Structures are given as structure tokens and as C-alpha cells.
Amino acid sequence: MKVVKLPKIDGDPVEEVSKFGGEGIKKCIQCGACMSVCPVAMAGFNYPNKKLFKLIILGQRREILYDPSPWACVACGRCIEVCTRDVNPFSVYFAFRRIQTREFSVPSVAEEALRNLYETGYAVTGNANIRKELGLPEVKFALNNGEALKEIRCIIESTEIMQLGILPRREMF
Numbered sequence: 001m002k003v004v005k006l007p008k009i010d011g012d013p014v015e016e017v018s019k020f021g022g023e024g025i026k027k028c029i030q031c032g033a034c035m036s037v038c039p040v041a042m043a044g045f046n047y048p049n050k051k052l053f054k055l056i057i058l059g060q061r062r063e064i065l066y067d068p069s070p071w072a073c074v075a076c077g078r079c080i081e082v083c084t085r086d087v088n089p090f091s092v093y094f095a096f097r098r099i100q101t102r103e104f105s106v107p108s109v110a111e112e113a114l115r116n117l118y119e120t121g122y123a124v125t126g127n128a129n130i131r132k133e134l135g136l137p138e139v140k141f142a143l144n145n146g147e148a149l150k151e152i153r154c155i156i157e158s159t160e161i162m163q164l165g166i167l168p169r170r171e172m173f
């Protein structure tokens with residue numbers, strides 16, 4: 001059998017993803033089971049797990065580096081359940097997100113979630129104005145002024161995420 005080796009134009013993304021916690025990608029056989037259950041695929045994003053893995057395997061890093069699909073992962077774990085190759089597709093997806101973060105490729109929706117988390121302790125806070133318009137009660141954030149929020153900020157501040165410059169460092173209470 002003749003094996004055709006495609007040129008990897010951006011180094012070796014498989015090794016890069018492996019270094020960031022997605023070493024399972026080396027076992028992927030592109031069966032598509034993970035994609036058949038993935039909410040990212042159902043929502044119509046361009047690169048749900050299996051499709052993203054394909055381009056990583058083919059060395060097409062540049063094609064996907066600025067794609068927001070990995071950020072739509074809701075960490076449901078369905079892909080882990082169905083993968084018969086023990087790839088842990090969720091971990092591969094997150095490994096790629098780490099690479100995107102390192103390259104400053106963070107979509108605005110993820111920035112917003114990060115800011116919310118830093119300010120309130122909750123990634124999703126809802127829209128106060130829309131709630132008001134709909135006559136819904138104001139949401140009170142239980143973590144405000146609490147020890148838990150202090151810990152969350154300490155954890156975030158100890159990571160390289162601060163280097164992105166999207167979070168204002170806050171003095172705690």
C-alpha cells in the first residue's frame with residue numbers, strides 16, 4: 001500500500017495539541033461518532049470536534065486557528081462517551097482552545113464570559129436590561145463580596161490569562 005504524506009505547512013499541530021493535554025488525538029480514526037452527538041455540530045459551527053481534529057491531523061493549523069468553534073463546547077462530555085478509541089475528544093478540543101488563547105485568538109463571547117467570571121464569579125450572568133424589560137427580577141450574585149469570589153480572582157490572576165490584557169486587576173474589598 002502506498003502511503004501519501006501531505007506536507008504539514010504549520011509545523012506539527014498534533015504534537016502541539018498533545019503538549020497542551022490533547023494527546024488522545026493520535027488515536028483518532030475520524031469515525032465521526034463524537035460529531036454525531038456534539039452540540040457544537042448541532043448548532044452549525046464550522047469545526048465541531050471530528051472536523052477540527054481532521055485539520056489538526058493534516059497539519060492545517062492556520063485554517064482553524066481563528067475559528068470560534070472550540071469555544072462553543074459546553075463540556076457536556078457526550079463525545080467522551082461515544083468515542084471507542086479513547087481519544088477523549090473534549091480534552092483535544094480544550095487543548096486547541098489553550099493554543100488559541102496563547103495566540104490571542106479568543107472570541108468576544110469568551111472574553112465576556114471571562115470578564116463575568118472575574119467580576120461576579122459566574123461566567124453567564126444574563127442581560128440585566130432585557131430582564132428588566134421582561135419584568136423579571138434582578139439577579140443577585142451570591143458570590144459578591146465573598147471569599148469564594150476572592151478565590152476565583154486569585155486563581156485567574158495566577159494564570160497567564162492576565163497577559164491577554166482583557167481583565168482589569170481588581171483590589172479585593
Ligand code: SF4
Binds near residue numbers: 083085086
Ligand atoms: S469518536 Fe473518537 S475516533 Fe471517532 S472521530 Fe471522534 S475522536 Fe476520532
Ligand code: SF4
Binds near residue numbers: 072076080
Ligand atoms: S464536550 Fe464539547 S466537544 Fe464534546 S460533545 Fe460536548 S460540546 Fe461537543
